[in-house]
Each structure stands twice: as C-alpha cells, then as structure tokens.
Amino acid sequence: MAERVLVTGAGGYIGRHVVDELLLRGCEVLAADLRLDGVDERAIPVTQPIFERRDDLVEALGSPSRVIHLAWRNGFNHNASSHIDDLPAHVAFVEALMRGGVNSVSVMGSMHEVGYWEGAIGPDTPCKPQSFYGISKLALRQACQLLAAQTGAQLKWLRAYYITGDEARGQSVFAKLAQAAARGEHEFPFTSGTNQYDFIDVRELARQIVAASLQDEVDGVIECCTGEPLSLGDRMEAFIAERGFDIQLKRGAFPDRPYDSPGVWGDPSRIHAILDAEGSRAQEGGQR
Numbered sequence: 001m002a003e004r005v006l007v008t009g010a011g012g013y014i015g016r017h018v019v020d021e022l023l024l025r026g027c028e029v030l031a032a033d034l035r036l037d038g039v040d041e042r043a044i045p046v047t048q049p050i051f052e053r054r055d056d057l058v059e060a061l062g063s064p065s066r067v068i069h070l071a072w073r074n075g076f077n078h079n080a081s082s083h084i085d086d087l088p089a090h091v092a093f094v095e096a097l098m099r100g101g102v103n104s105v106s107v108m109g110s111m112h113e114v115g116y117w118e119g120a121i122g123p124d125t126p127c128k129p130q131s132f133y134g135i136s137k138l139a140l141r142q143a144c145q146l147l148a149a150q151t152g153a154q155l156k157w158l159r160a161y162y163i164t165g166d167e168a169r170g171q172s173v174f175a176k177l178a179q180a181a182a183r184g185e186h187e188f189p190f191t192s193g194t195n196q197y198d199f200i201d202v203r204e205l206a207r208q209i210v211a212a213s214l215q216d217e218v219d220g221v222i223e224c225c226t227g228e229p230l231s232l233g234d235r236m237e238a239f240i241a242e243r244g245f246d247i248q249l250k251r252g253a254f255p256d257r258p259y260d261s262p263g264v265w266g267d268p269s270r271i272h273a274i275l276d277a278e279g280s281r282a283q284e285g286g287q288r
Contacts, residue, residue: 003066007019007067007070008050008071009032010033019031020040032046032061051093053092058097065104067104072086078133079131080132104156105144105156106212108158109159110134111160111266112131116261122266156212158209161200161223161224161265166203176188186247190249195231195256196232198264200224211275212224227269
C-alpha cells in the first residue's frame with residue numbers, strides 16, 4: 001500500500017522537488033500551500049488551511065500517514081517579524097498532527113538555528129541563534145521534540161544548509177546573480193566570499209528529505225547536506241562558469257554578516273546511513 005504523504009509548502013522552492021521525489025517513489029501526495037503553481041498535477045491539492053484550529057484537522061487534511069512540514073514565510077529575510085509571529089501556529093500544527101495520530105512528522109530546520117559555529121554541525125552542536133529566523137526554528141525544534149516525547153510520534157528534524165539549483169524559483173544569492181546576468185549586468189555586488197559553507201543542489205536536498213522522511217530507523221536531528229565545505233566565492237565563480245554568464249563578482253561591496261562563520265558545514269553521517277540503508281534495501285529487492 002502506497003504511503004500517503006502530506007507536504008506543506010508544496011508550492012515552494014523546495015516543496016515542488018519534494019513532491020516530485022515522492023511521486024517518483026510511488027507515494028500518494030497531498031499538496032498543501034497557498035499556491036500550487038508548477039506542482040505536479042498528480043499531487044492531490046489540499047484546500048484545508050493547515051493552521052486552522054480544529055479537532056479533526058488530520059482528517060480534514062486527507063488523513064496522511066506521514067507529513068513533511070516545509071511551509072515557512074520569509075525564509076530569506078532572517079529578521080522578519082513573521083518568524084516570531086507565526087511560531088505558535090507552527091507549534092499548534094505539529095501538536096495537532098502528533099496528537100491526531102500521525103506517527104511520522106518531518107520538519108524543515110536550518111543551519112541558522114545554530115548561530116555562530118566553526119566546523120561541522122551535528123545533532124549535539126550547541127545552538128545560539130542570532131536572528132529571528134534562527135530563534136524561531138530552534139524554538140520550533142524544541143517544541144517538536146517535547147511533543148514527540150509526549151505523544152510517541154517520530155520526529156525527523158531535517159536541517160538544511162546552502163541550496164543551489166532551480167534559480168528561476170529561488171531567492172538565494174545564486175538566484176539573484178542569475179537574475180542580474182539575465183538583465184545584462186556585468187558586475188554583481190558581493191561580500192568577501194571567503195566564508196565556507198555546505199552547498200547542496202535542491203534536487204539532491206529533496207532526495208535526502210524524502211529518504212529521511214520515509215524511513216523509521218533514524219529520527220531526531222538529521223543534517224541534510226554534503227559534508228563538504230566550499231568558499232561562497234569559489235562556489236559563485238563555479239556557478240558563473242557553469243551557466244556561461246558574462247558577469248563578475250564585485251567582492252567586498254557588502255560586509256560579511258557578523259553571525260556568519262568563516263567555515264561551517266553539516267555532518268553527513270546520519271543522512272549517509274539512511275541513504276546507504278535505502279540503497280541496500282533496493283539492491284536486495286532487485287535480487288529477489
């Protein structure tokens with residue numbers, strides 16, 4: 001029997017690719033978002049508002065067996081007031097899912113919940129966020145962990161890093177550079193570009209999110225990442241070369257953010273274990 005998976009934020013930058021990956025794996029997908037433009041038509045649109053307080057919310061959302069909660073406003077504006085304002089609704093939503101019988105809930109996290117850190121980030125890395133976005137994500141994680149302990153539901157907290165690919169739909173610095181090149185600009189104002197980060201293509205990120213969400217052996221905090229640090233400037237230069245853009249980085253035009261580490265990346269050991277186990281199961285299935 002196919003898994004019935006609800007994806008919130010299904011029409012977003014990451015959500016579209018998560019829907020595609022779930023469909024590729026034969027899942028029945030319930031897609032919830034304010035707009036579903038560009039979402040695969042095989043997904044079942046959900047019209048029920050996810051943040052409405054009602055006792056039968058899980059049933060109203062289509063009775064999913066698993067939920068992947070990606071929905072979040074203003075993710076690229078780290079100090080937007082909406083991060084704090086919306087937090088109670090996210091907590092109430094996860095609580096309704098877990099108390100309503102959904103036994104596997106995956107929630108999107110962020111490296112920004114950690115704050116300033118140098119080196120690899122893992123489940124036990126101490127967190128001291130320095131933006132409203134990071135503060136809210138950390139508070140949501142702590143609330144979800146408490147709710148999971150109370151209800152017995154399984155929580156997968158999927159922490160993401162820097163995302164590339166599908167720039168036409170994104171709002172990252174890569175998307176902004178692509179837009180500047182499309183406008184015919186030949187210089188792109190930039191920071192020093194020396195800070196090192198963990199970059200992952202949005203399609204690979206979607207594969208990791210789905211793989212983590214559809215298994216039950218590994219739960220808790222899972223870094224969705226490559227584990228390979230690369231300087232932002234080098235990655236941007238490679239991006240320009242890959243796309244054949246006639247544009248140059250104007251380094252030092254903007255100051256580096258004070259809460260950005262000179263080098264930070266994810267520890268991929270847990271996601272590698274999930275992907276390796278998935279590969280082994282697929283191989284065994286093919287041999288039968």
